[in-house]
Amino acid sequence: MSGAASSGIGRPSWANLLFVLPYMLVLAVLLIAPVGLGMWLSFQDYDMLGGWAGGVGFENFTNLLNDRIFLGTVRNTVIFVVLTTPAFIVIGLFLALSLNDRTRRSSALRSIFFGASVLSVTIVTLVWRLVYLPDRGLLADTLAIVGLHGLDPVVSETYALPAIAVVTVWWIIGLPMTLFLAALQQIPAEIYEAAALDRTSRWRTLLFITLPSIRRTVVMVAVLEIILQFQLFGQALLITGGGPNNRSRPMVQFIYEAGFRDLQLGFAAAASQILFALMLLAALAQMWLGRRQDGAS
């Protein structure tokens, strides 16, 4: 990527700047400026109703760190990431390994697993709220067959967050599956042919050839999913509303409510900074772990 500057043709000219100017202007106004403004806001006492009451140093941050609801949303978000990321990797990898061929059958099955990804969060949550209906939902009907009655995950402190995790994995399993499929196709066929000649078992082939070959992709998918799942919002807002007793309220919902319901812009901006920092930290930690494993082998 860093070779951008050397790969052009022709002499440098200011006129060529015109090609990138429209996008750079949009980027400056709609992304870079808000990042800067957000950082500034997080140190201000700025309330949409009361107006701007000046800088307050780190007060917004210290208030957040003493706010039990906010700390609860941090915990919920981390639990959600821990619940979903391994599921995305294990199920995504299993599907990719099983459906990695050119048959019509595999292609049809891939379409099924990918299909829900194109739906919006509102449609997905609408479908699943119906599935989770306590008396007539698909889940309740299915569990009734095996004699389980009265489970209403949406209002259960224990099951609310896992219920949201199930919806999320169902919704976007297509992305990890597709990324793993792409990685599997990069493995040279000769390696497998050699393994087949040696009569290497299926499990040994998986453990010693396939998995090591796609380790980079596994790390990439893990980082990607951590970043994506830290942003949990619509599913929680629309399925449980963050309840019961705040047990499924994620950080982004906290930002939404602080900023757009309670109109405390400085406070909400500070919470956004913490979310941003946590996401960067988690991604860096994951990449560092992946690299360390690379070095060890």
Next chain:
Amino acid sequence: MAAPHAMRGYRNGFGDRVLFVAVLLLAAIWIAPIVWVVGLSFKPNDVLMRSTGGIVFPPFTLKNYADILAASSVFHWMLNSAIVAIGQTILTLLIASLAGYGFARTNFPGKRMLFVLVLAALAVPEQAIIVPLHTMFAVVDLHNTYAALIAPRLAFPFGVLLMTQYFRAISPEIEEAALLDSASRFKVFWRIVLPLSIPAQATLGIYTFLHGWNDYFWPLVSATKPEMYTLTVGLAAMQTNFAQTEGIGFLMAQAVFAGLPVMILYLFFQRYIVSAVAGAPAK
């Protein structure tokens, strides 16, 4: 799309069959909610009040869908979503192609620095800037307009990076010949390079359209008047009185109806959609 070699050399049928049954079972679980909702959307509400069993038995009805057509705001929201998603798609293709060409093929002062800025923008999530972004649009009084709904997504750097990569992979010789003929730089881009980039345009176009159509957070905070709702926001607003579930057939019909446009798109452009979601041009 998949190479056939992964399982080559394994003819132990039993293991294959166990694996296949497991995948089939998983697929059944995956598709069950959709089949269930589509099936029940054709059932009368008063029947669903009592029980949601008997999905394949009559009575059936189209009343739930007729009710949607009567509640005309759904169409209006769909139109809003279409305007926003198509607007974002056209504008993104335009500015991302220009910028991608600029970064991949031309030289200008400060290019390296600007490109690093674009790469860094990739790390910024929407949630980190939504509060200040909302404040900015409030200051210029643009909320509840199409401009406000369309603009913020244009800044996402994915399109520029995709186009930069794609243009860089195109052989430079054709361009060099045209430039020797002293064609202007823009003409070379417009007449020669842009037509070569159709596959990347299709990928980026579908990616942008889908994300625009399905966007939820920004329209939720920017469009506060019901007539400016997009489909995602409107549907969510209609779900708020979910507790009183007399009309679950109607809710199911809504879910099906709202999902139909993208599902049709998915059936026709699956290859492009899959590669767009994975972030690479279709092969």
